[in-house]
Amino acid sequence: PPLNIRGFQVYKGFLDRAAQDELVAQARQVAQDAPFFSPMTPSGRTMSVRMTSAGRLGWVTDRSGYRYQAAHPKGQGWPEIPEQILEIWRGVASKERMPDSCLMNFYGEGARMGMHQDKDEGDFSWPVVSVSLGDDALFRMGNPERGGSTESVWLTSGDVVVMGGDARLSYHGIDRIRFQSSSLLPKGGRINLTLRVVDQGD
Ligand code: MD3
Ligand code: FE
Structure with missing residues (x-):
């Protein structure tokens, strides 16, 4: 059963190594068609995380604001969400409704x-499902309101987190990663x- 931390359901070790390797291969394929880019916030700061998406809609940000759109910033449509990723959603979220979007974040050193x-x-009303691959990350969970106390958990490769119900609108972030703590991504x-x-x- 998952850990329940402030309504965040944390499934430690949900994916075995073979499944993680397959997901990395699928993520690489998505990134071939829809390359990772460095998003710029509306305030003009470049995010340290690089991003791309799969699915009908992808998340983008630039000086005009944050939004979902049907095209990559370079103009082409997003690739389809790989079937193995949808299978994780079916396992922990829903077999009726499929996600429209798979955001892929890449965290390099720092x-x-x-x-x-x-x-x-x-x-x-639908949860967000998150899959961690590669280096360990310190995930901080807060409240639906800004501020107040927080709790942190290290997410490791193969962990799956489901944010639904009251946790769906909770504040959260990644404080840092332990660079090269995992062998999944050789670099x-x-x-x-x-x-x-x-x-x-x-
Ligand atoms: C809680 N990503 O992409 S995953 C994000 O690890 C994001 O890259 C982090 O926050 C990451 O927006 C955290 C866990 C997560 C993802 C989506 C959530 C937590 C969430 C949506 C609602 C509430
Ligand atoms: Fe988020």
Whole structure:
């Protein structure tokens, strides 16, 4: 059964090494069609995490703001979400509704993600499912309101986290990664896949 931390369901060791290797191969294929880019926040700061997406809609940010859109910043459509990634969603989230979007974050040495809410989606009734691959990351979980106490957990390769219910709009972030702590990505780094329902339900 998953750990439950403030409504975040943490499935430690959900994926074995063979499944992790297969997901890395699929992520590499997505990145061939839709290369990782360095997003710029609306305030003009370049994020330390590099990103790309699969699915009908991908998350982007630039000087105009944060949003989901049907095209990569370079103009082409996003690749389909690989079937093995959808299978994880079916296992922990839903067999009825599939995600519209798979955001892929790449954390190199020194990359982090400040505390934020995920609220650019049109429907918060579905969970967000996150898959960790590669180096260990210190994940910090807060509250649906800004500020207050937080709790942290190290996410390691193969862990899956489900953010649903009250946790869906909670603040969260990645404080740091332990660069080259995992052998999954030979050059080091961490890939985080997040599956999201973006469009409002039928
Ligand atoms: C809680 N990613 O992409 S995954 C993100 O590890 C993001 O790359 C982090 O936060 C990462 O937005 C954290 C865990 C996570 C993902 C989505 C969430 C936690 C969440 C959405 C709502 C609440
Ligand atoms: Fe997030």
